[in-house]
Amino acid sequence: xxxATVKRQFRLLAVTVVxxxxxxxxxxxxxxxxxxxxxxxxxxxxxxxxxxxxxKQTVVSLLGLGSMASVWGDxxxxxxxxxxxxxxxxxxxxxxxxxxxxxxxxxxxxxxxAGRSMLEPLDAEGYxxxxxxxxxxxxxxxxxxESRGPDNAGLFPEEVRTLAAELEHLNATRxxxxxxxxxxxxxxxxxxxxxxxxxxxxxxxxxRTEGVRIKEGESALGHIMQLRSGRPPAEVDLRFLDQVVVRxxxxxxxxxxxxxxxx
Numbered sequence: 001x002x003x004a005t006v007k008r009q010f011r012l013l014a015v016t017v018v019x020x021x022x023x024x025x026x027x028x029x030x031x032x033x034x035x036x037x038x039x040x041x042x043x044x045x046x047x048x049x050x051x052x053x054x055x056k057q058t059v060v061s062l063l064g065l066g067s068m069a070s071v072w073g074d075x076x077x078x079x080x081x082x083x084x085x086x087x088x089x090x091x092x093x094x095x096x097x098x099x100x101x102x103x104x105x106x107x108x109x110x111x112x113x114a115g116r117s118m119l120e121p122l123d124a125e126g127y128x129x130x131x132x133x134x135x136x137x138x139x140x141x142x143x144x145x146e147s148r149g150p151d152n153a154g155l156f157p158e159e160v161r162t163l164a165a166e167l168e169h170l171n172a173t174r175x176x177x178x179x180x181x182x183x184x185x186x187x188x189x190x191x192x193x194x195x196x197x198x199x200x201x202x203x204x205x206x207x208r209t210e211g212v213r214i215k216e217g218e219s220a221l222g223h224i225m226q227l228r229s230g231r232p233p234a235e236v237d238l239r240f241l242d243q244v245v246v247r248x249x250x251x252x253x254x255x256x257x258x259x260x261x262x263x
Contacts, residue, residue, distance in 0.1 A: 038098055041069045045100030052107060053131065054087055059103055062088075071095045086130050086154065089123070111167045112184070114143040114160045116151050124168035126161030128154055141167060144185035159186060166192055166207055173211040177218065191239065199225065199232035202250070204239060213238055220244040 046063075048056040062082045065073075075093045082091045082105065090106040110121035110129050121129045121138060131138065143164065147157035156164070163184050170178040182197035187204055194203045203217055217236045224246050225232055237245035 037068070039070045039072055040099060041065055041071055041073070041101060042099040045096065047096070047100065047102045048105065049102070050105040050107065054085070054105065054107060058085075059105060063101075063103070071097060071099065071101065086127065089125075110138060110140060111164055111171065112141050112143045113138075114145065114148075114156055114164070116148050122156055122160070122164055124164050126156040126164050128156065141181040142183045143167075144183050162186070162207070163192065169208055170194070170214075173209075174214045177211075177214050201232040202235050204235055204237045206239060209238060217244050220246055 043060060043065075046056075046060055048059045051059065059082060062085055063078050064081050065078075072095075075095075078093050078101075079091050082088055082093075082103070087107055088105055089108045092104040094102040094104075096102055108123040108125075108127060108129055110131060111124050112122060113119040113133060114122050116128075119133055119142065121131045121133055121140065122143075123129060143160055145157075145159050145163065147159040149155075149157045149160075155161070163186065167178065167181070167184060170181070177196075180196040180198055181194055183195045185193050187193040190207055192205060192207055194205070195201070196203070199221070201221060203214070205214070205217070217238050221232070221236050228248075233246050233248045234250045235245075235247040237247065239245075
């Protein structure tokens with residue numbers, strides 16, 4: 001009576017015997033091989049990576065595998081089913097022979113709240129996300145815009161999408177600064193106004209401003225707050241080449257002008 005190890009070796013040998021002709025004859029045998037029970041996908045052999053808000057059970061359910069689904073099944077169809085979920089941005093599916101799948105998910109990450117009938121979380125591409133906006137972990141800036149769109153639209157209007165993409169840029173370029181953002185709005189064409197919550201000050205700057213330029217504004221802000229006994233000004237303006245303009249009141253009087261890199 002063969003032991004479990006011998007049985008396993010025979011099983012692997014049988015699988016190899018079936019797979020080997022595929023390397024020689026190519027895809028012509030795939031349809032036939034996919035019907036073999038030995039290649040049936042087993043849920044316990046499905047590996048799911050990259051998920052935070054979704055669960056493995058949810059992803060497996062989205063795959064829509066039947067009881068006799070084969071690892072040779074149509075991966076394009078599986079990808080389409082998973083990416084239909086509004087929390088999924090992209091997915092990659094790999095076969096793990098003889099009975100498994102590796103599913104790597106890229107989830108959509110909330111970057112801000114934007115208004116419709118109520119504030120809703122959205123990602124950097126402007127897609128509304130089905131996440132409870134009252135969840136404690138959602139400490140996000142608010143996009144201020146008159147462009148709202150209907151409640152049932154999955155994608156926010158262009159102005160909101162532009163501001164969401166700008167927040168993603170700031171998160172990547174100057175994360176410490178981005179973590180302090182309270183609200184963001186369009187100031188004028190190509191210009192955003194970013195309000196911080198600590199200190200309470202508004203940065204006015206071109207879209208896609210680089211991190212080194214923002215750092216110059218932060219340096220000027222710190223210096224002026226020292227002169228004002230810790231009181232922040234109203235605005236830090238980064239629109240002017242090689243200058244940082246600091247205003248004690250919004251767009252009225254200029255308290256000081258700093259050259260980039262120093263006063």
